[in-house]
Amino acid sequence: MTDTSSALRIVWIYPDLLSTYGDQGNVLVLKRRAELRGIPTETVRVLSSDPVPEQGDVYLLGGGEDRPQILAAQRLRSDGGLKRAVEAGAAVFAVCAGYQIVGESFGDDDDNPLPGVGILDVRSGRGDTRAVGEIVADVDPALGAGRITGFENHQGRTALGPTARPLSTTAVGIGNGNGTEGAVQGQVLGTYLHGPALPRNPALADMLLSWRVGELAPLPPAWGERLHEERLAAALQ
Amino acid sequence: MSELPLRAQLASVLGKSAASLSRATGRGDGSVIGGRVALKVEPDLLGKLARGRRLTLVSATNGKTTTTRLIAAALRELGDIATNEQGANMPTGHITALANSPDARNGVLEVDEKYLPQVIKATNPAVTVLMNLSRDQMDRASEINLLAKKWRDALGTSETHVVANADDPLVAWAGLGARHATWVSAGQRWKEDSWCCPECGGHLKRDPDPYWECPECGLARPEASWAVDNGDDVVVDPNGVRFGMRLNLPGDANRSNAAIAMAVGAAYGIHPKQSLPRLREIRSVAGRYTSVVTHGTEVRLLLAKNPAGWLESFAVLGPPDVPVLLSVNAQVPDGKDTSWLWDVDYTVLADRRVFVLGERRTDLALRLETDGVPFEVADRVDDVVARLKAERPDLPKVDVIANYTAFQQIRAAYGRVQ
Ligand SMILES: [Zn+2]
Numbered sequence: 075m076t077d078t079s080s081a082l083r084i085v086w087i088y089p090d091l092l093s094t095y096g097d098q099g100n101v102l103v104l105k106r107r108a109e110l111r112g113i114p115t116e117t118v119r120v121l122s123s124d125p126v127p128e129q130g131d132v133y134l135l136g137g138g139e140d141r142p143q144i145l146a147a148q149r150l151r152s153d154g155g156l157k158r159a160v161e162a163g164a165a166v167f168a169v170c171a172g173y174q175i176v177g178e179s180f181g182d183d184d185d186n187p188l189p190g191v192g193i194l195d196v197r198s199g200r201g202d203t204r205a206v207g208e209i210v211a212d213v214d215p216a217l218g219a220g221r222i223t224g225f226e227n228h229q230g231r232t233a234l235g236p237t238a239r240p241l242s243t244t245a246v247g248i249g250n251g252n253g254t255e256g257a258v259q260g261q262v263l264g265t266y267l268h269g270p271a272l273p274r275n276p277a278l279a280d281m282l283l284s285w286r287v288g289e290l291a292p293l294p295p296a297w298g299e300r301l302h303e304e305r306l307a308a309a310l311q
Numbered sequence: 312m313s314e315l316p317l318r319a320q321l322a323s324v325l326g327k328s329a330a331s332l333s334r335a336t337g338r339g340d341g342s343v344i345g346g347r348v349a350l351k352v353e354p355d356l357l358g359k360l361a362r363g364r365r366l367t368l369v370s371a372t373n374g375k376t377t378t379t380r381l382i383a384a385a386l387r388e389l390g391d392i393a394t395n396e397q398g399a400n401m402p403t404g405h406i407t408a409l410a411n412s413p414d415a416r417n418g419v420l421e422v423d424e425k426y427l428p429q430v431i432k433a434t435n436p437a438v439t440v441l442m443n444l445s446r447d448q449m450d451r452a453s454e455i456n457l458l459a460k461k462w463r464d465a466l467g468t469s470e471t472h473v474v475a476n477a478d479d480p481l482v483a484w485a486g487l488g489a490r491h492a493t494w495v496s497a498g499q500r501w502k503e504d505s506w507c508c509p510e511c512g513g514h515l516k517r518d519p520d521p522y523w524e525c526p527e528c529g530l531a532r533p534e535a536s537w538a539v540d541n542g543d544d545v546v547v548d549p550n551g552v553r554f555g556m557r558l559n560l561p562g563d564a565n566r567s568n569a570a571i572a573m574a575v576g577a578a579y580g581i582h583p584k585q586s587l588p589r590l591r592e593i594r595s596v597a598g599r600y601t602s603v604v605t606h607g608t609e610v611r612l613l614l615a616k617n618p619a620g621w622l623e624s625f626a627v628l629g630p631p632d633v634p635v636l637l638s639v640n641a642q643v644p645d646g647k648d649t650s651w652l653w654d655v656d657y658t659v660l661a662d663r664r665v666f667v668l669g670e671r672r673t674d675l676a677l678r679l680e681t682d683g684v685p686f687e688v689a690d691r692v693d694d695v696v697a698r699l700k701a702e703r704p705d706l707p708k709v710d711v712i713a714n715y716t717a718f719q720q721i722r723a724a725y726g727r728v729q
Binding site for chain 2: 089090091093094095096097098099102103106121122123139140141142145207208225227268269270273296297298300301304
């Protein structure tokens with residue numbers, strides 16, 4: 075979608091099942107940063123009872139408790155729309171439970187593997203301890219999003235297969251549990267930075283937008299950049 | 312008190328002196344430390360102290376301190392009561408409350424959501440009140456669906472009589488596990504945590520509000536015998552009699568809290584005509600809804616700890632010419648994670664003067680910027696009031712909404728107002 079005369083379609087997947095940590099923030103900030111550049115947007119909220127539209131540009135998946143996570147994975151698999159959208163070139167930003175869901179498999183409450191949507195070559199299970207706190211990580215320089223900051227709250231441990239590569243290397247926090255944080259495969263991005271990861275990392279939001287609309291005009295620094303600096307300083311203190 | 316075994320009596324006395332010491336040394340209100348000492352000496356103390364009393368336990372994500380206060384007011388119709396009015400809502404606080412009122416036959420205890428199952432088990436309460444469940448301090452609280460399941464299981468093995476909000480699906484599902492229940496249609500303004508059926512995960516049909524049902528498994532809202540009519544400021548009792556509420560506490564949320572208090576009162580045999588005047592006397596609860604006057608302006612303090620609480624607070628703000636100050640911290644009692652700010656819709660503030668304060672005011676600033684709400688950044692409430700007053704000498708009032716430690720800091724600055 076390099077033609078900016080039509081609206082950028084932001085699709086929020088299952089806010090009824092996957093929205094526990096301010097996930098709405100990612101939707102709002104993508105929309106705002108696109109519109110500040112004169113790119114019109116259209117936001118679609120897809121409830122778990124509805125089919126997933128295939129014409130979206132960016133698909134967002136949020137966090138969720140164990141049972142909603144299992145339900146969401148089942149529904150997305152039987153719906154098939156998200157997978158077809160990715161095959162057609164859509165971008166995906168999935169956090170926390172959403173990150174695990176878009177992978178090949180994830181663990182249920184007893185850590186038995188359940189199948190994911192299979193658009194990101196990762197497998198997640200349960201660790202012994204819960205990772206809770208501020209996280210800082212350095213994004214793969216090839217992606218150009220710099221140092222990211224967020225809050226993690228999960229018990230997941232994620233192993234990457236050969237097709238996916240780590241989003242970043244952790245400086246503070248647990249992330250995937252092996253010194254890396256998140257995963258990228260084509261335009262599918264998963265991360266344990268939960269909730270409003272894009273508000274706290276304007277460069278990451280812009281990277282995601284640029285995957286769909288090409289190069290973006292820079293924006294003057296505002297509160298997002300200020301918060302980014304402030305949280306980095308607090309976590310690295 | 313004489314029925315208590317010696318060891319429990321001793322523990323109770325020890326607890327009391329530790330609490331007096333804590334008060335005397337200025338380390339808090341004493342309610343937690345007293346109970347902690349007592350628990351060490353006698354682990355079954357809570358059960359022993361509860362024996363022979365008719366207790367009500369109150370749990371919810373929001374409004375439990377206020378509702379406990381309202382129920383206490385209603386139950387005083389029957390004489391002395393035991394209650395943890397300072398909001399120390401874990402077992403140590405319950406022990407202190409009961410030990411401090413050894414002769415009270417009746418009591419009402421606010422209970423932290425996570426502790427409710429064990430406190431039901433320990434105290435064998437006559438009544439258990441369940442009001443609402445929603446996301447709250449998620450860096451440490453357990454998941455709310457899991458919590459509802461634990462409530463449901465605990466109620467299933469108890470003889471307690473549940474008084475619960477039929478309009479909150481998660482709460483109703485938990486309450487349906489109990490053998491005896493009184494349902495109150497107390498409304499649910501925050502719905503983002505209950506789109507799915509607690510029984511099977513199906514998508515709930517929720518209309519017309521407050522009705523809800525699951526088209527997949529058939530779980531449905533229990534029929535309520537008490538109801539709140541916010542439009543008419545009325546509570547309707549099980550006989551269909553309408554009582555004008557005219558509370559001094561503001562907003563729909565407090566109408567719900569009061570209706571629940573009246574239903575609990577009725578379970579103790581107190582008629583609404585007797586309980587309602589007692590509820591009207593309450594104007595503030597541990598500083599909440601209190602107004603202080605500074606620079607000749609009324610400053611009203613509202614505590615809101617989570618998205619549902621912020622929604623309730625926005626609903627009771629003064630007219631648009633009343634400025635609002637928002638203050639957010641992220642200390643341990645607040646939850647270290649501010650993600651929840653993104654679950655709240657701030658666009659309702661767009662037409663008024665808004666100030667952001669607190670340790671996490673930058674988070675608030677970005678949040679408001681994203682919603683297109685103009686705001687100013689400030690350090691202290693008093694500075695803002697002085698500045699506003701200089702600009703507008705006839706300024707009658709400002710509202711302050713703050714989360715837990717931010718609220719306590721502001722309250723302390725005004726001398727721990729009640
Ligand atoms: Zn169902």
